[in-house]
Amino acid sequence: MARTPAAEVVAGERSVRVSSPDRVIYEATASTPEVTKLMVAEYVAAAEDGLMRALRDRPTALERWTSGVREGMRLATGPTDRDADAFYQKRVPKGAPDYLETARITFPSGRTADEICPTEIAVPVWCAHMGTLTFHPWPVRRTDDPASLDHPDELRIDLDPQPGTTFSDAVRVAGVARELLAEHGITGFAKTSGNRGVHVYVRIEPRWDFVDVRHAAIGFGRELAARDDQVTTAWWKEERGERIFVDYNQNCRDRTIASAYSLRPLPGAPVSTPLAWDDLAEVTDPATLNLFTVLERLADGDAWATIDDVAHDIGPLIALYDAQPEGELNYPPDHPKMPGEPPRVQPSKKVAAHWDADGNRIDG
Structure with missing residues (x-):
């Protein structure tokens, strides 16, 4: 042929x-x-x-x-x-x-x-x-x-529905996240993940390193969880329950999220779609935002057209982290062991005697 x-x-x-x-x-x-x-x-x-x-x-x-x-x-x-x-x-x-x-x-x-x-x-x-x-x-x-490549200009809040929760749950939590950001003088921009989740992005001043921005995400996530009992920052899946997980590690170095207007590898060619907050609240099926429909929305203007207008100070979110007694959370498994990080072992499999106070395994 x-x-x-x-x-x-x-x-x-x-x-x-x-x-x-x-x-x-x-x-x-x-x-x-x-x-x-x-x-x-x-x-x-x-x-x-x-x-x-x-x-x-x-x-x-x-x-x-x-x-x-x-x-x-x-x-x-x-x-x-x-x-x-x-x-x-x-x-x-x-x-x-x-x-x-x-x-x-x-x-x-x-x-x-x-x-x-x-x-x-x-x-x-x-x-x-x-x-x-x-x-x-x-x-x-x-x-x-x-040095610009070592200083993020985005804070990414990834709201990931766990088993037993839905896209609509993530949309509701995103609205709570928007309110919490606003209380700290920060404007968030929302998009669908292209699957079941919701992403909230914040343009930030590029003066913090990846560790600082990740800590801002942890501090924000914990505050969000304190406000809404359907939210968790638990790294281990066995501890998350039927809640929306704030994946703070998406702010690590070399961790990335599907961009706005990216296609996703799922049936029907869904798109990770930026939406105005009022429009997001009306979406019940993110699969309807796909290669065949999204361009019509974009023809009326990008919902994120003003995202670069203000670069925010995330100092208040880092201050939340610093004030929280829980301290550091786990990094991804392929990341070097970091200071203060808890043991990289599932809580249900952890034997306390095998780990020191700094989260390092004790051999022997």
Whole structure:
């Protein structure tokens, strides 16, 4: 069978070649038609205003589903997971166009990598040609000062529904989070995760490091949990119960969240969609926010159009953390052991005699 010729997608002032344009990326569902690779690239180009507001000048990892999305397919859990159907690309792929710019980021291990740093819409469109569905930007922006990549300009509050809770529960908690932020003089911007969760973003002054911003997220999360008994910051799943988990570790170095206007690898091509707070409260099924519907909303203006107008002081949130007696919480398992961190063992499996006061295991 003859191969379908490549297509060209207009992306800003460039034309981007898209190979295998007829490849089906998302199969049809009861409510949405099938989505081809060309349609994904065209969506990315059309979402320029909102997508570039989320990605511009940010080191960005790519979530690549080169064979499309099918039931049973899975995303690689790490570089040694060779049998997965999709993977994260943290370094610039081979064959990148000469207009693609990079930013050198430092992982928690101290290793470095040159990641894609989008400066124009042609770059995400080329990434779509490479099978990218979801963009994962760091919460930092590249400037002329290399230190800028060590100082986040976003606080990310990830509200993750646990088993027994729903998207509607996350929406309700997001409203409480909005009120709590406002009490500290901070404006939050909401989006759907593209699945069951809700993300609340805050633009912040880029003068704190990753540890400080993570502590601000912990302090805020604990205060939110004190106000609402359906909220938890418990790291271990066995302790979360039927509550909305504030995933504070999404503010760690090298932890990223699907960007605004990113597609998600789920049936129906759902999109992580920014919404005005009143609009979020009316959404009952986030799957209705998808490749076929989101551009209509964006045509009326990006709900996050003013997110860059004010950079907030998160000192009050860090002060919450400092005043709370609980202290440090667990880091992700691939992160170096940090000062004051509790033992990295499930509470139900912890034997107190095997751990010292600083959370270090006692051998012997």
